[in-house]
Structure formats: structure tokens, C-alpha cells
Amino acid sequence: xxxxxxxxxxxxxxxxxxxxxxxxxxxxxxxxxxxxxxxxxxxxxxxxxxxxxxxxxxxxxxxxxxxxxxxxxxxxxxxxxxxxxxxxxxxxxxxxxxxxxxxxxxxxxxxxxxxxxxxxxxxxxxxxxxxxxxxxxxxxxxxxxxxxxxxxxxxxxxxxxxxxxxxxxxxxxxxxxxxxxxxxxxxxxxxxxxxxxxxxxxxxxxxxxxxxxxxxxxxxxxxxxxxxxxxxxxxxxxxxxxxxxxxxxxxxxxxxxxxxxxxxxxxxxxxxxxxxx
Amino acid sequence: xxxxxxxxxxxxxxxxxxxxxxxxxxxxxxxxxxxxxxxxxxxxxxxxxxxxxxxxxxxxxxxxxxxxxxxxxxxxxxxxxxxxxxxxxxxxxxxxxxxxxxxxxxxxxxxxxxxxxxxxxxxxxxxxxxxxxxxxxxxxxxxxxxxxxxxxxxxxxxxxxxxxxxxxxxxxxxxxxxxxxxxxxxxxxxxxxxxxxxxxxxxxxxxxxxxxxxxxxxxxxxxxxxxxxxxxxxxxxxxxxxxxxxxxxxxxxxxxxxxxxxxxxxxxxxxxxxxxxxxxxxxxxxxxxxxxxxxxxxxxxxxxxx
Amino acid sequence: xxxxxxxxxxxxxxxxxxxxxxxxxxxxxxxxxxxxxxxxxxxxxxxxxxxxxxxxxxxxxxxxxxxxxxxxxxxxxxxxxxxxxxxxxxxxxxxxxxxxxxxxxxxxxxxxxxxxxxxxxxxxxxxxxxxxxxxxxxxxxxxxxxxxxxxxxxxxxxxxxxxxxxxxxxxxxxxxxxxxxxxxxxxxxxxxxxxxxxxxxxxxxxxxxxxxxxxxxxxxxxxxxxxxxxxxxxxxxxxxxxxxxxxxxxxxxxxxxxxxxxxxxxxxxxxxxxxxxxxxxxxxxxxxxxxxxxxxxxxxxxxxxxxxxxxxxxx
Numbered sequence: 001x002x003x004x005x006x007x008x009x010x011x012x013x014x015x016x017x018x019x020x021x022x023x024x025x026x027x028x029x030x031x032x033x034x035x036x037x038x039x040x041x042x043x044x045x046x047x048x049x050x051x052x053x054x055x056x057x058x059x060x061x062x063x064x065x066x067x068x069x070x071x072x073x074x075x076x077x078x079x080x081x082x083x084x085x086x087x088x089x090x091x092x093x094x095x096x097x098x099x100x101x102x103x104x105x106x107x108x109x110x111x112x113x114x115x116x117x118x119x120x121x122x123x124x125x126x127x128x129x130x131x132x133x134x135x136x137x138x139x140x141x142x143x144x145x146x147x148x149x150x151x152x153x154x155x156x157x158x159x160x161x162x163x164x165x166x167x168x169x170x171x172x173x174x175x176x177x178x179x180x181x182x183x184x185x186x187x188x189x190x191x192x193x194x195x196x197x198x199x200x201x202x203x204x205x206x207x208x209x210x211x212x213x214x215x216x217x218x219x220x221x222x223x224x225x226x227x228x229x230x231x232x233x234x235x236x237x238x239x240x241x242x243x244x245x246x247x248x249x250x251x252x253x254x255x256x257x258x259x260x261x262x263x264x265x266x267x268x269x270x271x272x273x274x275x276x277x
Numbered sequence: 278x279x280x281x282x283x284x285x286x287x288x289x290x291x292x293x294x295x296x297x298x299x300x301x302x303x304x305x306x307x308x309x310x311x312x313x314x315x316x317x318x319x320x321x322x323x324x325x326x327x328x329x330x331x332x333x334x335x336x337x338x339x340x341x342x343x344x345x346x347x348x349x350x351x352x353x354x355x356x357x358x359x360x361x362x363x364x365x366x367x368x369x370x371x372x373x374x375x376x377x378x379x380x381x382x383x384x385x386x387x388x389x390x391x392x393x394x395x396x397x398x399x400x401x402x403x404x405x406x407x408x409x410x411x412x413x414x415x416x417x418x419x420x421x422x423x424x425x426x427x428x429x430x431x432x433x434x435x436x437x438x439x440x441x442x443x444x445x446x447x448x449x450x451x452x453x454x455x456x457x458x459x460x461x462x463x464x465x466x467x468x469x470x471x472x473x474x475x476x477x478x479x480x481x482x483x484x485x486x487x488x489x490x491x492x493x494x495x496x497x498x499x500x501x502x503x504x505x506x507x508x509x510x511x512x513x514x515x516x517x518x519x520x521x522x523x524x525x526x527x528x529x530x531x532x533x534x535x536x537x538x539x540x541x542x543x544x545x546x547x548x549x550x551x552x553x554x555x556x557x558x559x560x561x562x563x564x565x566x567x568x569x570x571x572x573x574x575x576x577x578x579x580x581x582x583x
Numbered sequence: 584x585x586x587x588x589x590x591x592x593x594x595x596x597x598x599x600x601x602x603x604x605x606x607x608x609x610x611x612x613x614x615x616x617x618x619x620x621x622x623x624x625x626x627x628x629x630x631x632x633x634x635x636x637x638x639x640x641x642x643x644x645x646x647x648x649x650x651x652x653x654x655x656x657x658x659x660x661x662x663x664x665x666x667x668x669x670x671x672x673x674x675x676x677x678x679x680x681x682x683x684x685x686x687x688x689x690x691x692x693x694x695x696x697x698x699x700x701x702x703x704x705x706x707x708x709x710x711x712x713x714x715x716x717x718x719x720x721x722x723x724x725x726x727x728x729x730x731x732x733x734x735x736x737x738x739x740x741x742x743x744x745x746x747x748x749x750x751x752x753x754x755x756x757x758x759x760x761x762x763x764x765x766x767x768x769x770x771x772x773x774x775x776x777x778x779x780x781x782x783x784x785x786x787x788x789x790x791x792x793x794x795x796x797x798x799x800x801x802x803x804x805x806x807x808x809x810x811x812x813x814x815x816x817x818x819x820x821x822x823x824x825x826x827x828x829x830x831x832x833x834x835x836x837x838x839x840x841x842x843x844x845x846x847x848x849x850x851x852x853x854x855x856x857x858x859x860x861x862x863x864x865x866x867x868x869x870x871x872x873x874x875x876x877x878x879x880x881x882x883x884x885x886x887x888x889x890x891x892x893x894x895x896x897x898x
Contacts, residue, residue: 075787107288111789121784124802133798134788138287183784190788291791295703298793302699305692309716309767312760316722319734371622379616380623391888392626398814398884399877400821402851403633406873409855410636431629438626462608464615485721492723495823495848499855499869534725534824541729541828553733556726567721571714 027093028053028194028224029074034100035087036069036078043069045248046088051194053093056216056225058239058256060232062276065245067228071196074099074226075113076106092193111138114187115196119203120179122171122186127163130171130182134190149189156222157185158215177208184215188223195219197227201234213238232272236260244268320560323553332554337536339505342547347555352509353422353530354491360426360526361433361490366483368430369437374467376438377445397435404432405499413501420502422510423526428496433486440485444478445471477577481570488566492559494534505539506531533559637877640870647864653871657836659850661865669868671875673836677751677844678879681826682819684755684840685762689815692759693766694808700767701774702796713768720764728828731757736829743841749831752840758825766815773807773894774800806894813887817880823848847876 029051036044044066051057059067069078076099078084089098092112099109114134122130131150132140140146150167154160159181163174171182180200187195197216201209216225216238229235235242236256243253244265252265263269270276335346372393380386408428412418448471456466472479497503510528513521533555540552645653648669656670696716700709736753740746746753777800785795801808831843832853845853854869 077783077787080783080786105288105292107291107789107791108284110787111284111287113787115784115787117780117784117787119780121778121780123781123784123799124805133785133790137789137794186784186788291794294793295791298796299699299703302695302703305695306699306704306712306716308692309696309719309760309763310712313715313719313722315734316726316730319730320726323733368622368625371619372626375616375619375623379619389623389626391885392630394888395881395884396626396629398817398821398880398887399633400823400848400880402821402823402848403873403877405855406851406870407629407633407636410640411632414640434626434629462612464612488721492721492725494723494725495827495852498823498852501855503856534723537729538725538824538828541725541732552729556723556729559723559726563721563723564718567718571717 026053027051029093029099030091031070031073031088032091033088034070034073034090036066036073037085037087038069039083043248044073047245047250049243049250049253051224051226052241053224054221055240056220056227056238057241057243058235059226059228059243059245060230060235060271061245061251062271063230064247066248067245068198069248070245071198071226071228074109074194074196075115076100076104076109077115079106111190112192113194113196114190114192116180116183116187116198116200118199120176120183122174122179122182125171126168127171127174127182128167131185131189133186138190150185153185153189154182156188156215156219157181158211158218159185175208177204177211180204180208181212181215184212188219192223195223195225197225199228199230202230209234232260244271246271317560320553320557323550324555324557327551327554328557332551333558336507336509337505337531338507342545342551345548345551347533347536347558349506349509350531350533350536350555351558353506354532354534356422356510356525356530357425357429357532358487358490360423361429362483362487364427364430365433365437365486366479369434369482369486370441370472370479372434373438373441373445374471377442378463378467378471393435393438396431397439400495401432401493402495402499404428405496407431408496408500419529420497420500421527422530425497425500425502425530425532428500429490429493432493432496433490436486436489437479437482440482441475441479444475444482447478448474477573481574481577484566484570484573488563488570491566492534492563494532494538497532497535498538502530502532503535503538504531505536633877637870637874640867641874644864644867644871648868648871659834659836659845661854661868667864669871670836671847671872673834674845674847674850674872675875676836676838677826677830678820678846678848680751680838680840680844681755681758681822681830681846682816684752685758685819685822686812686815688756688759689762689766689819690812693763693811693815694770696763696767697770697774697808697811698796698801701771702792702800713771716764716767718764719761722761724761724822724824725828727757727761728754728825731825731829746841747831747843749829749833749843750841751826751830751844754826754828754830755840757829758819758822761822761825762815762818765818766811769811769814770804770808773804773811776807777803804894806890810887810890810894813883813890817883817887820883821848821876821880823852827852847872851876 027050031047031049031051034044034047035042047070059070061067072078073086073090078086086100088100090100091097092099097104123133125133128150131153132146135146135149140149151160154163159178162178171179174182184200201212204212213234216227219225220240227239239256241254242256242259244251244259246267252259252263252268259268260272263272332346333351334348335344336349337345337347376386376389380389405428408424408431409420412424412427413420418424452470452474453466456470461469506529510525510530513523513525537552537555537559540548540555543549543552653669653671655672656668657672658668658670659673660666660668700713704712731753732748735757736746736748736750739753781799781803782795785799826846827849830846830849832845832849833843835842835844837844851869851872854865
């Protein structure tokens, strides 16, 4: 994938996104025939979703459509709770392995991905230790390496300047928006292959939201991003590709510009024009 | 990121850590349960041979260990617990109702709450000293049944207050609001709605409190009621009108735990062995009361779905 | 609820007798409220009573014994006719030693049990083991005393034959067993109320249960766990029967657990038995000891209360 270096506005970049994902230079992940059951409830029904590499893919849809459920399949978070059942496959590239297979340990997927949650959830530690948490988990102990990686991550999360003088203060002293960016830095510090964002700005004010969206735009070229958002305008602002879901099914998928300007499915059009949701 | 083999080793190490901690955790928990089992078994082995109908119905004696029984302390404990019940439950429930339904958030309420929390942590022997000072020194009474009962009532009061408050708190405010909306006064809401619904929780707390009162020794000793009393207080029923007499309240008494304490230290070996028998009776009483309370709590939680 | 009756405009005509009924009802409501308040206030009276008697009954004692001797002497022999000594440190040393032994048992085991039940154990295991452990705190303490001298001490003597019949070690160990549920139950409640969102953040980074429990849950539940520890300390300091039965009644200033020694509480129990002369200074000394005990436990109780308030606010 070759991003045009002259594109400076987000809107322009989205407009220039490829409509054919096959041209995007390869997939990072491929969801094939995914089903998911919460106990008896059939929450995801036959979802087929390509996730192109180093792009932003947005999952939109009304409440309860299964977008968060789908997102949490990528790092096997559902394994934490009893009674959940996967069906189908999510193939991770370039290894070609189905990450939903029982032979794959959930911890392995969590080591390869990073997740940011709806509400900021910093640990009761200092800002530095929050970001270093993932690195320490991977036995990175050298102080210099840690300091470098923490700085890199905080920079990528666009919060370095605000915290560089108080790295050893408690993370709880930050504002909500800053805490969320800290959580992004924490997820980025381990160089994840996929960054999973679960409605990351729904608890934030517009200024903080805007900062995070700028950050996503800047990150796009270095990591594959999957973002769930209940705010369809946000998808229009940041995503290259958008998937619309409804009641557990993937209704339509395509380049963002195509979905928003020319939806092929009537349900998609009704959602985008505000008939429901 | 690391090479693939590193990730596998990392995961294997983490899983091993989990398994090791589960082993340690389950082991420690098992240790606790084992200690309880050892205690029960030891007391059963030592005490069971001495438990018989005769043992439970004859009076104890200071001189003759073979014929000594525990009728006196059984009745003594029963009498004291009855007094404790009638003193602690109304007072405790009333306090809890006040704190939950009437009290406003001011310094006085805070003071009351700190007090109750503090009383819950005061060593039990201190209550015995309080009882001695108030009833014996100040009021000139002897350590008789109702003095002992009131002293133990003060001891178990915080238990009843806390459990009643919890029971009242689990009643959703919609019930209160519906009653008020129908025009009920505060007292009517409490009497006809809140108290009936919290009865289960109050019962649980009362059982736990009484079980505690049965097992307490130190306050009775400090009160001066730890001495040897050969005869139990007379019964409450009398043959003449009004058929209930209260003489038993003013008689000295001996309780099961204090007799066990006396016999445990006794130079005579048979008294020491019979101490185990009392211990067994005590354990059976307190543990079964606690088990009943746990079962009631469980059934309430299952049955009531707000 | 409003206290006074506001002046409403009547929407329909009142019936005769309405006013009398309402007035009676309002008087009844006020009476009920004051009754309940009196009940609640009685708890303050009880505490006042305790403070009152502890100080008033100790005054005659302190008229005869200097505060300096009380707080610094290391011998406690109130019944010695010629040379009575009243150094509370003697009893306090035994209280300290038995408490330390008890906590050395209860805090590690209690915390590990709490972690296991909260973070690792499957639901069924937790629901059946938790009440079983709570039964440990329901056993009457005099029975624990018997258990200490008849079961625990002989086992300890198998390892250390020089252990006397009564020792602070056997009493402390059994006291520790009794305190385990105090620590495990409260700590577990504190850990369970840490929100799942925090744990998910840790798991999503690739952590296992142990690391999440130790590095995320425990720091978050810290005040609650601290309050549990304080409660355990307070309980150990105030325990009477286990030490009265199993630690012996020797008045000795020592920190050696292999010795028999008398704690503050055991002394009060002994001094309350009939064989001490009423009104004598030996009899009064139990109030001085009680005062010391009360001050120690109230300090810990207040710290624990403050910790619990902080932890509730943080959640």
C-alpha cells in the first residue's frame, strides 16, 4: 500500500482511499463466516469482513448490533467469561492461522494486539508505569529501552508534551481525554499488529475527541486500526473502510466514501439518514 | 516483537505462574478448612464419650468430676440469651431504622456511625468491665441473669445494627416511594412495608448475634459471673397467676463457656476431659446456628427478586 | 420528608374531625421519630459510659501509681504484698508478641485466600468455601483455647520438645487461625469490587491472572485490604480467652514466643476472678489495664474506619 504523501487533510485521504480492498496491498485479517454465541444468544451471524493492512476500518451500526462483540473476537476477550462460543474463522496474515481456533492461546492474540476501551481505564500507577506495563510483561527490563519506548508511545498518542514533565505522577491526575490518550499510548507501546478501539471517544468532550481522531489519522500508516463507533460522522472523518452492522449481521462493507455517498443496501441508507439507530 | 519461540515461552511461563498460584491459593484455603476440621474432630474425639443424657441433665459439682453434668450452665446460658434477645433486638433494629430512614447527613449522624463502628471493634472483655461498673458498682446489683444478659446485649448490638441496616438497604426505593405516594406516613411505611420485608435479614443478624452471645466468655468473667454456681435459676412458669414470674432474672448464673474455662484449667484430669464435652456442645450450638443463618440468607437472596 | 405541615389550599371541603385525626397522627410520628433517635443515641451513651468508667475507675489507681512507672516499668506484679510493680509494658509485650504471631499467620494466609477466591476460584468453589471459612470465626474462643493446649501445643512440642505447656507461640498460632476469616473476607470484598474494566485493560495487554491480580487488583483495593488488616490487628489485641487458656498466666516481660506470658486481656480476666480482693489496688489495676487496651484498640479502629471511608469514596 502506498499512501499518497501529498494528502494532508483527513477528508482528502478518505476520498482517495481505494475502493477495492484487494488493491490495498493485502489484508491483515480476514473474518470468514464468523458466528458468536453469548450462552444461548446468537450475537454474531455469519460475518465476513476483510481487514486491510495499515488502514482504519470502522464498524458502525445501532446499539446492540454486535460491533463491540466482533471487535472483542480479535483479541479473544470473550474467553475471559464462561459460556461463550466462537464459530467460523478469523485468519490472521501473514501467518494464515485461524486465531479463533482452540489451539491458539488467547494470550498470544492479546500480546499481538492492543485495545482501548470505551471508558479510560488507567492502572493505579504512574503515567510512566502505565505505558511501561505491557513492555514489562514482555520482560523488557532495560531502563533506557523502557524510557525510549515509553516516550515513543506517548508521542504517537499525541500526549508526550503534556506529560513529559510529570511521568512519575499518578495517572489519575490526568483529565478524561488525557487518560484515554494515555490508554492509547499504553496499547501502542508494545507495537501491536492490530489496534482495537472500542468507542474510544464516546466518554470524551469534542476537543478531546478531535485530538484522538487526529492521532488515529497519524497512526494509520504504521498500524492496522479497527474502530467501533456509534457516531457515524466519526467513521466518515477517520476511516478508510466502513462496515455497517445490524442485529449481528454485516449488512454492507466498502470504502467509506462509497458507503456514505452511495450506500448499496437500503438498510444502510436508512441508518445513515437517521431513520433509526 | 520477539521471535515466535519467545512468545511461546512467555505464554508457557505465564500459564505456569497461574497454575502455581492456584495451587498455593487452593492450598491455603484448604489449610483453613483443615484447621476447622481438626478442631471439630479433636473436640468430638475428646468430648463425645462424655456426652450422655445424664451429663446434660445433672448439675455440675466442684468436687466430684464423675457425676458432674452441665444442666446448670445450659439453663444459665439459655436464660441469659433470652434477656440478650429482648434487649438487643428492639434497640438494634430501632437504631438501624433511625440511621437508614430518619437520619440526615450531619455531624451527629456521623458521630453515631463512628460510634457503632467503634463499638464493633471494642474487645469483648471491655463490655464486661462496663457491665461491672454500671450494674455492680453504680447500681449495686450482683452479676445476675439480667445483668449478664444486658451486658451481652451491648456486645452484640453492633451486629444487629449492621445486618438490619443491610437488610433495609436492599429494599429498593421504589417500594418506599410507592407507599409514600399512596399517602402513608413514615411510620406506616416502616411498620407495614420496610420491617416485614427486612425480617429475613433481621432474623439472620439476630441468629448470628445470639450465637456470638452464647460463645462469649470474657465479658462474663469481667462481670464477675465466671464463678461456680451449682444450681440453675428457677423456671419462668409458676402455678399461680400471672403464671410467669421474673425471679429467674435476679438469680446468679453460670454459663457454658465459663464452666468450660474453669474445667479446662482444672488440675483434675476428668474435669479437663469433660471440658471437651462442653466445648463440643458449644460448637454444635454455635455452628448450627450460624449454618441456619447462612441458609436463611441464601434462601432470602434466591426468593426475593426485586 | 417534610417535618411541619405546610399551609395548603384545600381543593375539597374538609370533613369534620379531620384536624383532630391529623394532629394525633403527627404527634405519633414525632414520638416514633424521637424513640428511634433515642435508640440510635444510646450507642453514643454506651461509648461515653466506657470512656467514663475507664477513666474514673483508673483515677484511684493512678493516685497510687505514677504514670511513669506504669508506662516504663517492665515488671507487673500487682499482688505482690511487699513490692507491687505496675509496669504495663510487661503485659503489652505479651499482647504484642501474640498479636505479631497471629498476624504472621493470618495476613499471608488470609490475603492469599482472598486473592484465590476473588481472582481464580470458579464460582461454585467460592460459594462453598467462603461460608466454610467464615465458620472459623464463629467458634467460641474458649474452645479455641482448649484446641491450643490440647492439640496445637503437643504438635509443636514434637518439633520443639522444650516448649512449655503454655506458650505464646501456641496461643498466637491458634489466634491466627481464628483471625484468617476476618482478613480474607474483607479483603476479598475489596478485591471483588475492583471494576472488571480495569482487569480487562490488563488482560488485553497480554497479562495472566497472577499479574493482573497482583499488579492491578491489589493496588486498586489497597485501602480495603488495609482496613481488613487493621481489623485483624484490633481483633488480635482484644482477644482474651485463647491467650488466657493457652498462653499461661505468668507475668513476664518477654518477646520470646516460646515463653508463657500474660497479655493485657488475660490479666484483666484473671484479676476479675473471685480470688482478688475487691477494692484493693490489684483490683483497680484491671481498670488501668482496660484503659490501656481501650486506647490501643480505639486507635486501630479509627485508622480502620478512616481507611474504609477512603476506599468507599474511591469507588
